[in-house]
Amino acid sequence: MQENHEFSRIERAPAYRLVYDAIERQILAGRLRVGDPLPAEIQLADQFGVNRSTVREGIRLLEQSGLVERDGGKRPRISVPHYLDLASSASRALILHSVTFRELWEASMVLEPAIAEHAARHIDQSGLDELLGNLTAMQAEVVSIEGGKPADVLAFVGLDREFHEILAKVGGNRVLALAHEPVTSLFIPTGQVILPRLKTYRRVLDAHRYIFDCLAAKDHAGARSWMHKHMDDFRRAYELTALSLDAPLDAVSLSMSEATPSMRSR
Amino acid sequence: MQENHEFSRIERAPAYRLVYDAIERQILAGRLRVGDPLPAEIQLADQFGVNRSTVREGIRLLEQSGLVERDGGKRPRISVPHYLDLASSASRALILHSVTFRELWEASMVLEPAIAEHAARHIDQSGLDELLGNLTAMQAEVVSIEGGKPADVLAFVGLDREFHEILAKVGGNRVLALAHEPVTSLFIPTGQVILPRLKTYRRVLDAHRYIFDCLAAKDHAGARSWMHKHMDDFRRAYELTALSLDAPLDAVSLSMSEATPSMRSR
DNA sequence: ACCAATTTGTCCGTATGTATG
DNA sequence: TCATACATACGGACAAATTGG
Numbered sequence: 001m002q003e004n005h006e007f008s009r010i011e012r013a014p015a016y017r018l019v020y021d022a023i024e025r026q027i028l029a030g031r032l033r034v035g036d037p038l039p040a041e042i043q044l045a046d047q048f049g050v051n052r053s054t055v056r057e058g059i060r061l062l063e064q065s066g067l068v069e070r071d072g073g074k075r076p077r078i079s080v081p082h083y084l085d086l087a088s089s090a091s092r093a094l095i096l097h098s099v100t101f102r103e104l105w106e107a108s109m110v111l112e113p114a115i116a117e118h119a120a121r122h123i124d125q126s127g128l129d130e131l132l133g134n135l136t137a138m139q140a141e142v143v144s145i146e147g148g149k150p151a152d153v154l155a156f157v158g159l160d161r162e163f164h165e166i167l168a169k170v171g172g173n174r175v176l177a178l179a180h181e182p183v184t185s186l187f188i189p190t191g192q193v194i195l196p197r198l199k200t201y202r203r204v205l206d207a208h209r210y211i212f213d214c215l216a217a218k219d220h221a222g223a224r225s226w227m228h229k230h231m232d233d234f235r236r237a238y239e240l241t242a243l244s245l246d247a248p249l250d251a252v253s254l255s256m257s258e259a260t261p262s263m264r265s266r
Numbered sequence: 267m268q269e270n271h272e273f274s275r276i277e278r279a280p281a282y283r284l285v286y287d288a289i290e291r292q293i294l295a296g297r298l299r300v301g302d303p304l305p306a307e308i309q310l311a312d313q314f315g316v317n318r319s320t321v322r323e324g325i326r327l328l329e330q331s332g333l334v335e336r337d338g339g340k341r342p343r344i345s346v347p348h349y350l351d352l353a354s355s356a357s358r359a360l361i362l363h364s365v366t367f368r369e370l371w372e373a374s375m376v377l378e379p380a381i382a383e384h385a386a387r388h389i390d391q392s393g394l395d396e397l398l399g400n401l402t403a404m405q406a407e408v409v410s411i412e413g414g415k416p417a418d419v420l421a422f423v424g425l426d427r428e429f430h431e432i433l434a435k436v437g438g439n440r441v442l443a444l445a446h447e448p449v450t451s452l453f454i455p456t457g458q459v460i461l462p463r464l465k466t467y468r469r470v471l472d473a474h475r476y477i478f479d480c481l482a483a484k485d486h487a488g489a490r491s492w493m494h495k496h497m498d499d500f501r502r503a504y505e506l507t508a509l510s511l512d513a514p515l516d517a518v519s520l521s522m523s524e525a526t527p528s529m530r531s532r
Numbered sequence: 533a534c535c536a537a538t539t540t541g542t543c544c545g546t547a548t549g550t551a552t553g
Numbered sequence: 554t555c556a557t558a559c560a561t562a563c564g565g566a567c568a569a570a571t572t573g574g
Contacts, residue, residue, distance in 0.1 A: 014561065016326065028358075040539060051563045053319055056540090060282065060326035065355060074571070075539075080362040086355060089331060089347065090444060092294075096346040099440050107441035110380040118372070174365050175373035178356060179445035280541065306559060317543045322560090340551070341559075 015050050019058030022048065027067055027078055037075040038068055083174070087181035094182060098248035104186055105235050109228070111180050112164065116211060116227035118171035120220035127170035131212055134163050138208065142201045156201060157191040163208050167215075186249060187234070194237050207233065281316050285324030288314065293333055293344055303341040304334055349440070353447035360448060364514035370452055371501050375494070377446050378430065382477060382493035384437035386486035393436035397478055400429050404474065408467045422467060423457040429474050452515060453500075460503050473499065 013021075023044075026032045038044075038059070045052040059076065062068040066081025094104075119127075138159045145151045164184045168177040195201065207230040214222035279287075289310075292298045304310075304325070311318040325342065328334040332347025360370075385393075404425045411417045430450045434443040461467065473496040480488035 016561085028362075034362075042539080053322075053564090054562065056319075057323055057326045057561095060323045061330045064327045064330035066359070070540095081355065081359045083359070086352065086359055090352050090356075093332070093347040093349070093352055094441060094444065096294075096300075097440060103439045103441045106384070106439050107445065110376065110442065111445070114376040173369045173372050174363060175360060175369045175449065176376065178360065178448070179373065179377070182444070183441065282541085308559080319544090320542065323541095336560090 015048075015054050016057035017061070019044070019048055019050065019055055020061040023058065023062055024065075024067060032078050034078050034080055036078045038078065083178050083181060086178065087185060090182040091185045094186065095249055099186075100246045100248055101190065101238060101243070102246055104183060104190075104249065105231070105238070108183050108187070108231050108234075111176065111183060112231050113224040113227045115164075115168050115171050115173075115176055115180055116215075116223040117220045118173055118176065119167045120215050120218055120223040122172045123170045123215050123218075127166065128212075128216055130166050130170075131163065131215065134159055134166060135205070135208060135212060138163070138205050142205050145199075145201055151196060151199075151201065153192055153196050156195060156204075157188050160191060160204060160208075161185075161188055167211075190238065190249070191234075193243075194234075194241055197241050198237050200233075200237055203233065204230075281314075281320050282323035283327070285310070285314055285316065285321055286327040289324065289328055290331075290333060298344050300344050300346055302344050304344060349444050349447060353444065353451060356448040357451045360452065361515055365452075366512045366514055367456065367504060367509070368512055370449060370456075370515070371497070371504070374449050374453070374497050374500075377442065377449060378497050379490040379493045381430075381434050381437050381439075381442055381446055382481075382489040383486045384439055384442065385433045386481050386484055386489040388438045389436045389481050389484075393432065394478075394482055396432050396436075397429065397481070400425055400432060401471070401474060401478060404429070404471050408471050411465075411467055417462060417465075417467065419458055419462050422461060422470075423454050426457060426470060426474075427451075427454055433477075456504065456515070457500075459509075460500075460507055463507050464503050466499075466503055469499065470496075 023032070023038075032038075039047075041052050041055050041059070044055045048055065059068060063070065063076070066085050067079065068076045069079040070076040138156070141152065141156050141159065145156075161184050165181075168180045168184075171177065195204075207226065210226045211223055211230065214220075214226055289298070289304075298304075305313075307318050307321050307325070310321045314321065325334060329336065329342070332351050333345065334342045335345040336342040404422070407418065407422050407425065427450050431447075434446045434450075437443065461470075473492065476492045477489055477496065480486075480492060
């Protein structure tokens with residue numbers, strides 16, 4: 001050793017990432033406000049002293065992290081990442097990590113009853129109306145199916161999902177809603193498999209109705225309890241289709257559940 | 267009207283986004299497997315028939331979404347997004363949406379006791395050892411503080427957070443762990459404000475100890491109940507510092523809670 | 533409605549540092 | 554050690570879309 005000095009490793013972040021960090025800080029510090037258009041690429045390149053291509057790469061990072069939104073060919077604007085975007089990447093991550101249906105269901109047994117209870121405490125007339133609209137649509141589906149028409153499974157699970165998302169929304173707790181979103185999102189493909197086999201359409205509708213009645217009566221204990229039953233029903237149905245609780249949700253589910261979010265992102 | 271035809275709107279996604287979509291599909295379909303190096307930019311440019319710069323911008327999108335990881339100056343490799351990354355952007359989004367402490371606390375009252383219960387059911391010896399290490403470290407901190415030394419608040423809340431994260435991990439439910447992560451992450455800055463004012467260090471330590479005892483005894487009801495008390499304690503402390511439950515977590519918290527994740531991302 | 537300036541999207545070519553064989 | 558491949562970064566260029574008069 002020639003020296004006593006210890007030099008800490010110099011970590012060189014690529015320039016485009018420094019651009020990203022710098023702009024991110026400006027946004028978080030409030031110097032760039034939400035809704036404002038992003039400065040032109042040339043100007044940013046001048047200010048940072050880098051090439052325009054480098055700036056563009058940095059902006060792509062901002063774009064994907066949801067801090068910048070591009071509205072058609074127009075000027076990109078500062079924005080705040082919205083729940084659904086985060087939730088869809090969360091769902092994707094969970095599937096890639098091969099989470100099991102058991103994990104998903106356990107989480108739903110924690111979150112859904114709690115959300116139902118919150119909803120019962122905070123729901124107002126407009127929320128009730130929204131739920132009622134959802135229920136009558138689902139009622140129509142069920143009647144149509146029981147009348148012999150081929151079941152529109154996609155529409156049905158869509159309504160099912162909507163019901164649970166309305167509940168999360170009217171509960172007024174965004175942290176719970178965010179946690180809840182990936183769970184419902186991942187339930188959809190599973191529902192698409194289970195429903196046509198077991199034909200439990202009416203059973204789902206009835207459960208939603210009971211929950212709705214509790215919400216209308218501000219009976220939060222009832223809402224929690226019915227939701228608990230509802231989710232437990234889902235597990236039983238899953239087991240009845242001879243699927244293993246501990247099998248990972250496979251990649252097929254992914255391609256289906258990803259169809260919606262990708263539409264949102266453009 | 268000259269025509270009866272209705273033309274659906276043509277949506278022109280930029281080429282760099284098409285590159286992103288294409289590569290993403292390859293990954294999700296399993297044709298590009300995790301750990302594999304990404305094909306060279308020039309090859310991708312050839313295959314897609316676009317310029318290398320365009321490919322690079324697409325890769326930046328993949329990079330930020332966690333599907334591609336670059337390891338120093340080496341070839342970027344396919345990877346799966348990890349929880350912590352998602353959780354940190356979730357926390358950021360929640361703060362930007364001005365969530366209130368009440369929302370945060372309500373969510374924790376749902377998640378933490380459930381996680382404690384899961385942990386009690388699934389914890390093994392190595393998990394207990396890990397928790398014990400955390401407890402003795404916190405014990406040392408408390409003794410030092412009570413001995414008159416100035417409190418190292420940062421270290422203390424770090425240990426506090428670690429305790430809760432170990433619990434989430436040993437519970438073995440990754441969906442719950444993911445939902446839980448942003449909550450603990452957002453509690454940290456709040457804890458940094460509360461603890462030095464109320465000096466409830468020992469109270470936190472005691473709560474953790476009670477929970478640990480329940481885990482060691484596989485007493486899941488006890489673990490749930492103690493965790494419930496522990497979180498309720500936190501709310502009371504928050505109110506005692508004359509902070510309003512319904513005030514949004516301000517941006518100051520953000521800069522602190524963002525310090526950790528940014529280190530992780532390089 | 534038209535025109536001119538600005539800005540984004542995309543492309544081409546090139547130089548440099550580094551990792552791998 | 555040398556050579557090759559590759560990622561990073563730069564400079565310049567042009568078409569199309571947007572913006573603002």
